[in-house]
Amino acid sequence: MSETLLEVENLRTVFHTDKETIHAVDGVSFDVSEGETVGLVGESGSGKSVTARSVLGLVDDPGVIEEGSIRFRGDELVGGNWDQHRGDIAIVFQDPMNSLNPVYTVGNQIKEALRIHQGLRGSEATEKAVELLEDVGIPDAARRVSEYPHQFSGGMRQRAVIAIALACDPELLVCDEPTTALDVTIQAQILELLDDLQREEDLGVLFITHDMGVIEETADRVNVMYAGEFVESAPVDELFEEPRHPYTRGLLASIPGRNAEGDRLPTIEGEVPTSTSEPTSCRFAPRCDYAFGACEEVHPGRVRVGDVDTDHEVACLLYDDTFEETPPEGGVEAHGGESA
Amino acid sequence: MLNRETLQRASGDGRTLAWLGIGLLLFLLEAGAAATFTMEALIKIALAVPGVDSAGFLTGLESAARSIPTLLSREAIPNQGYYNGSGYQETFLGLAPAVAWAIRATLVYVYAFGIMGWVVAGYRLYRSTYRKADWTPRDDVLDRLRSHNWGLFGLVIVFMFVTMAVFAPALGPTTVDQNMRNSYGNDISYWDSESGSVETIVVGEANLGSASRGNNQNVGPWSYDDYGRFHPFGTMQNGRDLFTFLMVGSRISLVIGVLSVGLSATIAASLALTSAYYKGRVDLSMVLVSDAVMAMPQLLLLIMLTTVLGDTWINEIYSGGFLLALIFAFTGWTYMWRSLRGPALQVSEREWIDAARSFGQRPTTIMRKHMLPYITGYLLIYGSMTLGGAIISIAGLSYLGLGVAPPTPEWGRAVNLGQDYVRTGSWHISLIPGILITLVVTGFNALGDGIRDAIDPQSDSAGDETAGAGAGA
Numbered sequence: 011m012s013e014t015l016l017e018v019e020n021l022r023t024v025f026h027t028d029k030e031t032i033h034a035v036d037g038v039s040f041d042v043s044e045g046e047t048v049g050l051v052g053e054s055g056s057g058k059s060v061t062a063r064s065v066l067g068l069v070d071d072p073g074v075i076e077e078g079s080i081r082f083r084g085d086e087l088v089g090g091n092w093d094q095h096r097g098d099i100a101i102v103f104q105d106p107m108n109s110l111n112p113v114y115t116v117g118n119q120i121k122e123a124l125r126i127h128q129g130l131r132g133s134e135a136t137e138k139a140v141e142l143l144e145d146v147g148i149p150d151a152a153r154r155v156s157e158y159p160h161q162f163s164g165g166m167r168q169r170a171v172i173a174i175a176l177a178c179d180p181e182l183l184v185c186d187e188p189t190t191a192l193d194v195t196i197q198a199q200i201l202e203l204l205d206d207l208q209r210e211e212d213l214g215v216l217f218i219t220h221d222m223g224v225i226e227e228t229a230d231r232v233n234v235m236y237a238g239e240f241v242e243s244a245p246v247d248e249l250f251e252e253p254r255h256p257y258t259r260g261l262l263a264s265i266p267g268r269n270a271e272g273d274r275l276p277t278i279e280g281e282v283p284t285s286t287s288e289p290t291s292c293r294f295a296p297r298c299d300y301a302f303g304a305c306e307e308v309h310p311g312r313v314r315v316g317d318v319d320t321d322h323e324v325a326c327l328l329y330d331d332t333f334e335e336t337p338p339e340g341g342v343e344a345h346g347g348e349s350a
Numbered sequence: 351m352l353n354r355e356t357l358q359r360a361s362g363d364g365r366t367l368a369w370l371g372i373g374l375l376l377f378l379l380e381a382g383a384a385a386t387f388t389m390e391a392l393i394k395i396a397l398a399v400p401g402v403d404s405a406g407f408l409t410g411l412e413s414a415a416r417s418i419p420t421l422l423s424r425e426a427i428p429n430q431g432y433y434n435g436s437g438y439q440e441t442f443l444g445l446a447p448a449v450a451w452a453i454r455a456t457l458v459y460v461y462a463f464g465i466m467g468w469v470v471a472g473y474r475l476y477r478s479t480y481r482k483a484d485w486t487p488r489d490d491v492l493d494r495l496r497s498h499n500w501g502l503f504g505l506v507i508v509f510m511f512v513t514m515a516v517f518a519p520a521l522g523p524t525t526v527d528q529n530m531r532n533s534y535g536n537d538i539s540y541w542d543s544e545s546g547s548v549e550t551i552v553v554g555e556a557n558l559g560s561a562s563r564g565n566n567q568n569v570g571p572w573s574y575d576d577y578g579r580f581h582p583f584g585t586m587q588n589g590r591d592l593f594t595f596l597m598v599g600s601r602i603s604l605v606i607g608v609l610s611v612g613l614s615a616t617i618a619a620s621l622a623l624t625s626a627y628y629k630g631r632v633d634l635s636m637v638l639v640s641d642a643v644m645a646m647p648q649l650l651l652l653i654m655l656t657t658v659l660g661d662t663w664i665n666e667i668y669s670g671g672f673l674l675a676l677i678f679a680f681t682g683w684t685y686m687w688r689s690l691r692g693p694a695l696q697v698s699e700r701e702w703i704d705a706a707r708s709f710g711q712r713p714t715t716i717m718r719k720h721m722l723p724y725i726t727g728y729l730l731i732y733g734s735m736t737l738g739g740a741i742i743s744i745a746g747l748s749y750l751g752l753g754v755a756p757p758t759p760e761w762g763r764a765v766n767l768g769q770d771y772v773r774t775g776s777w778h779i780s781l782i783p784g785i786l787i788t789l790v791v792t793g794f795n796a797l798g799d800g801i802r803d804a805i806d807p808q809s810d811s812a813g814d815e816t817a818g819a820g821a822g823a
Contacts, residue, residue: 066708071630096710109701112487113723119702122719123709156482171705178709 012044013083015182015214016065016099021078023057023064033285034060034073036238042182047208047215049229049246051222051261055282057238058218062186065216066101067092082182097127100175104187106167110159116143116170117155123177142173147203165196169203176207182214183207189224201228222265226250231321234258237285237293240312244322254315254324256298292327304333365475373468379461382418389415422461422520427454429523432578433541434548447580448572451523455582458521462513491727494804501800507793508734514597515604522594523580529591530757533557540577551577557589564774571778584778587767596783599759603790606671606678606754607740611733613679618686619729623717626694627703633691640684648681652743656752669758674747678740686732690725697724727805731798738794745787761787 023035035057042048050058063069065080067087080087082095103109111119120139124130130138136155143151146169159167168188175183185204189197201224208215217228225232225246232249234242234257242255253259260278262268280297292298295305304327313329316322327333377384389412396408420426429450431441442450477489495501519525528536533554540556542549560575562568562585569575569585583592621640625633655677659665665673697703698721706716747753748762756763761783768779 063704066704068704068707071628093710096708099708101705101708103701103705105701109705111700111702111720114719122706122711126710158483158486160487161483174705174709 012046012212014041014043015083016042016216017079017081018061018065019079019081021061021064021080022076023060023069023073024076025073027072030286033238033287035064036285036289037078038233038235038238038240039078040233040240040243042214042216044181044214045208045212046231047217047229049225049232050216050218050235051220051225051232052235053220053282055284056235058220058235059186061235062101062184062216062218065184066099068101097123097178098180099182099184100178100180101184101186102168102171102175102188105191106164106171107159107191109171110167110174112159115156115158116162116173120155120170120174120177123174127178139173139177142176143170145176145207146170146173147199148173164192165199168192168196168200172200172203172207176211180213182216184216184218186218187220188217190219190221197224204228222261234261237282239289239293239325240323241294241326242322242324243312244316244324245320248316248320248322252316252322254322254329255294255326256300256328257294300328302327302333308333365479369468369472369475373472376461376465376468379421382415382420383423385415385418386412422454422458422517424454424520424525427457429454429580430538432539432548435541435546439539447523447578448574448582451580451582455521458517459510459513462509462517466509491804494807495800498800498803500796501803504734504793504796504798504800507789508797511600511790511793512604515600518597518601521597522591523582524591524594526594526598526759528553529557529594530759533590538577538579540579557585559589560585561587561589562771562776562779563587564771564776568775570775571782583782584776586764586779587771587776592764592779592782595759595764596761596786599761599764599783602669602671602754602758602760603741603744605668606675606744607737609672609675610678610682610740611737613675614683614686614736615729615733617679617683618690619722619725621683621687622690622694622725623721625691626698626721627713627717629695629698636687640687643681644684646681651681652677652747653750653752656747665755669755671754671758674744674753678743682736682740686729686736689732690728693725693728694721697721727801731802731805734794734798734801738791738798741794742787742791745783 018041019039020037021035021039022033022037025032025034038057038061040048040050050061052058060069060073064075067090069075075088078088082098085091085094087095110116114122117136117139120142121130121135124135124138128138140151140155143155148154148166148169154162154166159170162170168191172188183204188204189200192200204215205228207213215228217225219225229246232242232244232246233240234249234255236257242249242253242258249258250262253262257278260276263276264278266275278297283293283296285293289309291307292301292305292310295301298305308327310325310327310330312323312325314322315324315329389408393408393412424430427442427450429441429447431438431447431450433439438444438446441447442453445453495505514521534552536553537550538553538556539548539550541547556575556577556579560569560577560579560581562570569581569589571584572582573584574580575585575589579591581591581593583596586592586595621636625636656665656670656673659673660670664676667673703716703720706720711719744753744760745762745765748760749766751766753762754760764783765780765787768776768781768783771777772780
């Protein structure tokens with residue numbers, strides 16, 4: 011059993027604005043072990059990126075980690091202790107044009123990280139930077155190292171961003187929608203690259219995306235996030251075969267190509283609410299086809315479902331024995347295309 | 351491919367040599383002036399060290415430096431001579447003083463524009479031959495500035511103003527020392543047409559005889575006085591040469607302006623970066639501080655501080671100019687800070703800032719390396735515009751009889767001295783410096799506009815706030 015890198019427990023990140031307090035991340039817990047890929051999936055606004063930023067200690071004022079603990083190799087990070095593990099956790103952002111500074115050459119930016127984390131300078135650093143660019147599959151790296159980001163294509167830029175992340179020699183890589191800004195062929199290449207790197211270096215990866223298809227390919231374990239909470243957590247195969255939460259089912263039903271029947275793609279009506287107070291009901295209830303009376307009154311806790319040895323949890327009253335409604339058999343269809 | 355590159359490099363080497371040669375030539379023409387300037391500065395620094403009261407060795411070097419021939423000096427092209435009945439004596443090639451002076455002044459500007467052209471050529475050479483990247487974002491900025499006529503107009507005006515300040519002693523038909531500070535310690539020769547002979551007179555006396563005081567007694571622009579001295583801009587109400595006064599006055603305006611704008615830009619930029627990086631409470635407290643500073647009436651504060659600090663040691667430095675620069679900087683940074691805060695906040699949202707933070711870069715380094723380059727453009731824009739404002743403010747204070755202490759020439763004081771004669775034949779004393787102030791300030795604002803449009807092509811020149819109003823003096 012490989013060692014646990016990151017342990018996040020009951021994390022609450024809130025943003026205090028003038029009008030209200032927004033609970034962006036509301037009590038999530040997960041672990042990432044060496045060599046493991048943990049997926050975080052959800053719609054825009056569900057709190058995925060804030061979770062990632064919380065893990066790296068990048069939450070800006072007026073946001074604050076109000077509660078919970080983030081431990082890296084057993085060391086508590088919450089409370090401003092990120093500096094002792096800087097570089098151990100690296101991040102790859104969504105838009106590669108935005109995460110590279112256009113006024114410096116790519117090499118310059120890799121060397122910046124090399125200098126901080128490996129103490130390399132001058133020609134030594136340049137050599138290492140070329141080596142890193144080669145590792146991430148950039149051809150003609152020796153020439154490319156002195157080029158500016160605008161001279162790189164989108165896929166190359168993301169490779170360069172990954173090279174910068176690797177320059178820190180990290181143990182945990184947080185990927186915040188790393189392929190969203192890329193087209194599908196490039197996306198496949200980048201995913202393959204991340205997979206290779208993970209196997210070579212035994213990296214732990216926290217992979218954030220809204221794309222169920224990508225999650226199915228990459229993750230070992232998936233957490234489905236909705237309005238700041240995990241509504242379902244399960245190993246990837248289990249989740250795709252037997253989704254329990256109506257939201258997860260809705261997400262899976264809306265993947266093109268998964269549902270052959272029906273000429274329209276099913277959608278989940280409505281959008282993610284902004285959580286401004288302590289939950290007193292199920293946050294998905296207003297959009298849920300299976301909501302019943304208790305859903306409006308009780309905030310569902312997490313219950314264990316499925317076989318005893320599979321680690322499958324879901325936060326839905328349908329699976330809570332104290333409430334009467336029974337979960338639907340087979341599959342939950344979200345709003346069919348016909349009625350839309 | 352390789353062949354072409356070597357060829358390109360080789361032709362680049364030839365052009366580089368030519369460029370370096372021209373640079374050396376341009377430098378040699380003024381080597382004496384450069385050496386003298388350096389030695390003078392060194393002597394001042396040496397004398398400033400406590401316990402050193404003479405710098406004999408340096409003084410020796412300085413006089414050696416003075417003897418190096420310099421093209422654009424009063425000695426090389428003299429214009430102060432006299433008519434002896436048959437021809438001009440002691441002037442350049444025996445030409446009339448007006449012509450000799452005009453040649454020197456023209457050469458100064460030709461030289462200055464030559465330097466500018468040399469720098470531009472050097473940059474182009476670097477861009478075409480030595481720079482690795484074919485294109486950088488800066489190129490577009492420069493290209494846009496090049497086609498921005500209003501901005502170029504500003505650039506030319508500002509460049510001419512700076513040249514005026516740098517070459518002030520060589521540009522004037524006479525010197526401050528001879529004509530103003532020590533006018534009773536110098537004498538000149540002139541052709542007395544009544545007696546038909548060359549006479550000698552103390553400069554102070556001659557000044558009294560050539561004063562511009564309205565319709566009865568006036569030496570207007572582009573004319574000679576009774577003592578054969580040429581005055582391009584006429585004389586002042588006390589008979590001193592207005593052109594010399596203005597040339598030397600441009601120095602103090604520029605030095606105070608650059609010093610105050612430099613200081614306030616440093617304060618504004620570091621505070622803007624800090625508030626953008628830390629946001630939240632830090633930002634809020636800076637907003638409060640700057641609002642508090644802005645709430646003070648700047649002109650009244652200036653008048654009060656110049657009066658209160660008038661007798662202290664700090665007012666001795668540079669005829670009170672240093673004090674003025676400090677006051678301008680510490681009251682004026684708020685406007686620039688406000689303008690820089692927005693762009694700084696925008697940059698702080700970019701992901702490369704978070705990327706740098708995530709791999710543990712220090713906050714100060716992130717601010718300097720990843721944020722500062724994005725606000726330097728704005729620094730240039732607002733710096734240029736504030737500089738115009740500062741020049742107006744300095745002139746305004748001198749006009750009110752505050753600020754730069756007499757007898758150090760200052761443009762605003764010329765406006766003040768001449769205001770009694772505006773409706774008479776001696777209109778030039780107030781009007782010419784007034785026009786020059788307006789022109790220079792317009793130039794700085796135009797340059798600021800040009801830089802803004804060059805940096806941000808989407809910006810709309812209309813409806814944007816103008817910092818040119820400056821200190822409101």
